[in-house]
Amino acid sequence: NNIILVRMDTQRHSAHSIFYRIRKTLAEYLGKNLHIGIAALEVKQLKIKFPLKKLPIENLQIPFVNKMEFNKQEKTCTVVFENIDKNFITKGNVERLIKRIKEKIDLAYYQGKTEFHKLIYESPKREIKVNIDPTIEMVNRNWIAPASTKGKWVYWAPATALFRAMEKIVVEELVNPLGFNEMINSNIVSGEDVWLRTGHLEGMPMEIYYVAEPVTRNVKEWEYFIDLLKITNEIPYDEFIKMIQFKPLKGLVYAQCPPIYWALKGKTVAVETFPILLFERATNSFRYESGGRHGIERVDEFHRIEVVFMGEPEELLKIREKIAEKYKYIFNEILEIEWRMASVTPFYMQQAGDLFEIDLEEGQLGTIDYEAWLPYRGTREDSEWLEFQNLSIVGEKYIKAFNIKHQKNQLIWSGCTGIGLERWVAVFLAQHGLNRKEWPQKFKKYIPDMPKPLKFY
DSSP states (O other): OOOOOOOOOOSSSOHHHHHGGGHHHHHHHHHHHTOOOOOOOOEEEEEEEEEOSSOOSSOOOOTTOSEEEEETTTTEEEEEEEEEOHHHHHTTHHHHHHHHHHHHHHHHHHTTSOOOEEEEEEOOOOOOOOOOOHHHHHHHTTSEEEOSSTTOEEEOHHHHHHHHHHHHHHIIIIITTTTOEEEOOOSEEEIIIIIHHHTHHHHOTTTOOEEEEESOOOGGGGHHHHHHHHHHSSOOHHHHHHTEEEEEEEEEOSSSHHHHHHHTTTOEEOGGGOSEEEEEOSSEEEOOOGGGOBTTTBOSEEEEEEEEEEEOHHHHHHHHHHHHHHHHHIIIIISOOOEEEEEESOHHHHHTTOOOOOOTTTOSOEEEEEEEOOGGGOOTTTSOOEEEEEEEEEETHHHHHTTOEETTOOOOEEEEEEEEHHHHHHHHHHHHOSOGGGSOHHHHTTOSSOOOOOOOO
8 A cells, every 4th residue: 555654662752753853764774675765754644642640521622633532441632633744743842732731631620629828827916996998098088099001000199108118118127138139120021031931921821911012113104003193083003003013022021030030041150149139129010900900909010029039948948037037027016917927829830820739838849928907808707818928939940941050050949029019008008097197106217207198179
């Protein structure tokens, strides 16, 4: 039937990935034994059968596959590709597709589970004298106003004074005493160079604010768009889409730490530079919350101080403990709020869409959430507490992603803690109210006077 059967037994590499590599060897064999050559190598059909730990509990859809079947008895999956492109095979897409099938099966099981949450500290209960939604009160007093786009706020002088006071506390009580150095980041992040490596495009593509560049700066080429705009006094979106470009993909900062790691990519860091201690407060973070928006504590744009630390595991664990002690002092002695700490599902695994099985009680990696009671939501026992702060050690995740090395080839870990000013302010006001006279004495030292709000008639 003019068919030559070639069997390949492999260990490290899959047969389909080796297929295009054997052309020369196969051509020599065919020429010597059958006196024929090879005009081209094409894969008319690729059929792969692989074992599964779990069978799917819902229908799966996956691109590129022409046929997909599951065998319950064998606990296997068979996928069939037809007329598959060479690049699809040689670039490892088949392996990633198989991995994605397994991920989607695991995800269906995982979504039904409660996220890991173990309390590790609770502050003393406090006598709360107010029961207000701070956002509503701030709007009523002209401390804040809605911005021109959804999920964002304009902070007038009184609210800004509160933000600056919180910032000052962080700088004077936490980052400066622990030796962190301030840096300034870019507001725009590369999708290909950063988010593809960190996993954000896999885990959170629906939450990113994307940025598009103009196709050209040539005014003449924009003339038709301008004509339509001036004549109709409306934005001609159909024409606008033609004048912007989405490649290469980029967006506004989702989290401040990935671009910091990118700036260190491929670097071999000198011994004396460790531990690397940095903090960044110049860039805002953007996350599309859609229906989840509420007040100043659940917004699309928020002001945050990102604290990043890198070094050998032992020193990072010590740094984490020092940061935790500083937070404890700030929350108990300066802000005087009611709060608690919990070991939770690591944020970096949620953001990257990773699924995992890990005993966080015994491990050193993971995320600690700081949660506060908002009295207006209900009782301590029955209401949902607000996660207003976190502290994480992420191990080698970003170190490996950006190929950051130690001069003496020592193991490097990294950690971070993001300080969201909106949430700090929301918690503080929800428990203390907006009357400065009722605020804790130590806090008032950081905000000697409150600016007068604007008045409108």
